[in-house]
Amino acid sequence: MSKISESSYSVIIIEDNVLIAQEVLELLEPAGFQPIGQFQTYLSALKSLDDLSPSFCVLDLDLGGSMYSGFGPGEEGRRLLAVLAHIQVPTVVYSAFTRMQHQLERIHPNMIAVDKIEPAERVIEALGELRDASHQA
Numbered sequence: 001m002s003k004i005s006e007s008s009y010s011v012i013i014i015e016d017n018v019l020i021a022q023e024v025l026e027l028l029e030p031a032g033f034q035p036i037g038q039f040q041t042y043l044s045a046l047k048s049l050d051d052l053s054p055s056f057c058v059l060d061l062d063l064g065g066s067m068y069s070g071f072g073p074g075e076e077g078r079r080l081l082a083v084l085a086h087i088q089v090p091t092v093v094y095s096a097f098t099r100m101q102h103q104l105e106r107i108h109p110n111m112i113a114v115d116k117i118e119p120a121e122r123v124i125e126a127l128g129e130l131r132d133a134s135h136q137a
Helices: 020-031 042-052 075-086 098-107 120-134
Strands: 010-014 035-041 058-059 091-093 111-115
Touching: 010 042, 020 035, 020 120, 035 042, 035 091, 042 075, 058 075, 058 120, 075 091, 075 098, 075 111, 091 120, 098 111, 111 120
Parallel strands: 010 035, 010 058, 058 091, 091 111
Antiparallel strands: none
């Protein structure tokens, strides 16, 4: 069962591009979400997950641009996505790797992939879809 309650829609953002992270951050509160953490590295995000217990996550799979192996998202991004699935945090993957959505869904079935060419407003819409789906479950 997910950690989502009706009164708390907390979100962490894991994104190395400060401008993209800020754009998403600015859209969260007007949409009814509470930003509780912003991270630029996987390690810092992992260290904080237990303490923060987010309801949702916005995740960039390629922090630093050096992870692409030719087979899909880098190992670190897949590992973090698996951790988020294990602790049942619905996730919006905001990444250039969304063309491999079927592979990502095998790692985390409760996620929506949004390509980075889409505006940040689409990330907020996807968070709303995840929130609405959690209430129907």
